[in-house]
Amino acid sequence: MESSQIVILRHLFVTVLLLFSVEAIGGDNSSLGYHGTERDALLALKHGFNNHFLNHNWDGLQCYMNDPPRWYGIQCVNGRVTGISLEGIGLHGKVDFHALVNLTELNFLSFKNNWISGNLMDFSSNEKLTHVDVSNNMFDGPISLSLLGLDFLEFLHLQDNKLTGPIPEFSQSSLIEFDVSNNNLSGEIPKTRTLQSFNGSRYVGNQLLCGPPSSSTCNGNDKKHKSLLWPFLIFIFVVLDVIALAVVVFLFFRYFKKVRMLKEKGNDLEVENNKNEQKIESGERRVVAVEERRKLTFMGDGAGFELRDLLKSSAEGLGKGNFGNSYKAILDNGPAVVVKRLRDLRLLSREEFAKQMRVLADQKHPNLMPLLAYYYSKDEKLLVYKFAQNGNLFNRIHGGRGRNRIPFKWNSRLSVARGVARAMEFLHLNTDSQTINPHGNLKSSNVLLDENQVALVSDYGLDSLITHHFASQRMISYKSPEYQQRKKLSRKSDVWSYGNLLLELLSGKISIHSAPQGVNGVDLCSWIHRAVREEWTGEIFDSEISVQRSATGDMLRLLKIALRCCERSPEKRPEMEEVVREVEDIKMKDSEDEDDGSLDPSLTEDSLSTNGSSIG
Template structure:
């Protein structure tokens, strides 16, 4: 609603009053009916002005109160903020819910009150809400993910989905530690804090500066192997062929632990996400089959994995998962063009091109990624096949036998780039 300016209201009153007086003077010799009409008009004008002034005052008071609360509210990046305390009075915050632990780590080391008192640091906003690093008074650090834009679910449906996610234990999956669900529909996921950040920052952070820590080929290959194993585990335990068990695989959703082992996160959220929101934000909806046929499947995850491998090989950011304000590249199209035009030497990130042996393993991994990114989902390999082939590339590195000859179940063609 537009709020009229107070001075405008007063000016309007003066103008109308003056006009009324002039009208009265001109009609001094007129009829009594005209005088009565003018009196009634003046009363109506004064009532309208009074009504507008009341609205103005209420809006001004409300705006002043909201501004004061905003100035006093803690910022996401401040360490003296808390996670849930500021949500009790927010819309949808509801009453105090229950913090439920679902991990296999034994007795919980903290409770809801500990979390309420924890200092929090904003880690950024993801596709389905903000993430915070919460540090308890006992020193334990966890990541709290606030879930927004979910599909309408009853409490029982939400808990059933959460239990299914928690049951997916694997060394390369970030385990769900606990969840929070209040009557006001406040929903949170809690995870262990991964000390080395995410794969996107490790791969792209600090490029061109002295602070850049080189990300060697062996570490990138280890990340590709770990992510493939995590995806294969998700696919093996998924009953539905008509959905993507992960659905949002990208480098920012791969965390690194203290040993730089990859931990895939944000899996299993497709059934929870509101469809219109998911179609705009999740990677599985950026696949060729969704663009042409509005369908997703397990093979959508395979396409996402191929794009992630291209990102590891090239050091370039994929357009479909580029952060806001960052220019990305259609890596699938770009790599296929490079292979057709035989300028493959420009594909690989200069940071990892060190010797002919490493280049051979990079070529092999690139061919696997190209099969994963086939435009037709039926032509893409299963994740079990992908794991087997990536493990072979890793085994060749581990044994320092880069000339190892082996056949590939991914294709009947040879590993020659000219056959792809």
């Protein structure tokens, strides 16, 4: 073993001499044939992808001074390419290993959601890169070691590829987002502070990967396999030593010749050193700027935690919403909060996004979920809310329908109906008159219940952040009759959404308009009128409240309010101020006794009609 260690040490010594000699000679890339311009690099990318859209769009001059970029997906500053964003456009083919060499001003690169294959690129010439996202492609081979040299790297997304080999020892303090999940990586996760700070979910889907923070432990088999490799490695090292020594002799001859040349250029060397010192100072200033951008912006006093605390906390997925995924973050010695990662947003500058957040924060009401903080960066927008301990209204109505379920009684449902009505009235009266849709996405899953069972309306005012295309596909107001017929929305669209929520609350059935993906729902307004016509009114109200016979009259009053809110014509729907008054007039019951009686037989279509108008 001692002899093998001597061989290894000798190999390392020779390797260091070799690298030192090459550096002393000062070789450049000219001998490698990587001359060219940024335009050449982009045209090479286009040729490699051979994409019909890029072939027609990437033509002419890509950047000119500070004019808007003329090529799709290209970002420019002062005529230089600073960003490439080609996401989800069906790119195939491979990217040349040296494709990015000429793009020295590049700070943003995203190829995510395509079909690109081959090895990762060389990033050693892209020292300004802060964002690299090649997720959901078919890249294979090892993770490029050139990524270790990116001192300002903030986001590295490599998940959902076919990468193999170990994870390099990333130690950049600037790195705040890192994901290598769902690859074919192997070995132990390096124990650098940076890599250990990320949640285990960032490493899942790599069967041969082990060690913290993943859930897989490393066993002794790895050491056994390594010990079997020693004889082979020693042989390789000896051969490399012989080759390296021969090369070193040649390089030393070149080295001494180079030294004589450097002595003659002493003054030039001093000037170069001054430039390097200025570069270091500039880099330090940039690190400080990065640290500033990585902070949460609190809407009020700080909550005793920062972004780094969220990234290090244990996280639990709460589900996918229309605006993005939500996670419960449990902070060390702190509160549980909900972090919502926004997606499919309009292009908003930092100032525009901050303005929208201030508008949300100004909406203060006991039945609105307050915004605690937000985070903005070029490719990541986070909203932070307090955690509602009793979940959302959808789960309270429909979840856990078994023996151990705690019944959702009439008084509790009426309390929720009141709280949501008050919140919607506040939004309608305290939102800019030019904002025609203060909420736009009112549904049972967006009504939360705190530790005291108080209803808190969430996700209000976010429609101004996403594009119209995604809003029309996902938001409840866009399913209203007026939008389906005339492509128009108003505050009455929120009233329609509130009516559907009341029908879901009373019937215990899932509304077709707000049913989660993969779940079948019912057009509750049409269903209720059919039930009355066919005289099976006993099925209208949820069984958990229909047994409370003393509350039947109040249930009918709330049902009539709901049906008025669901009128097909917006002009026939009440304003939220009127709705609040009517719901407030319905009194809580002193006792919630159960009596296995049937509903009042006077429940007819005439009794459900209001103001002589036909409903349904």
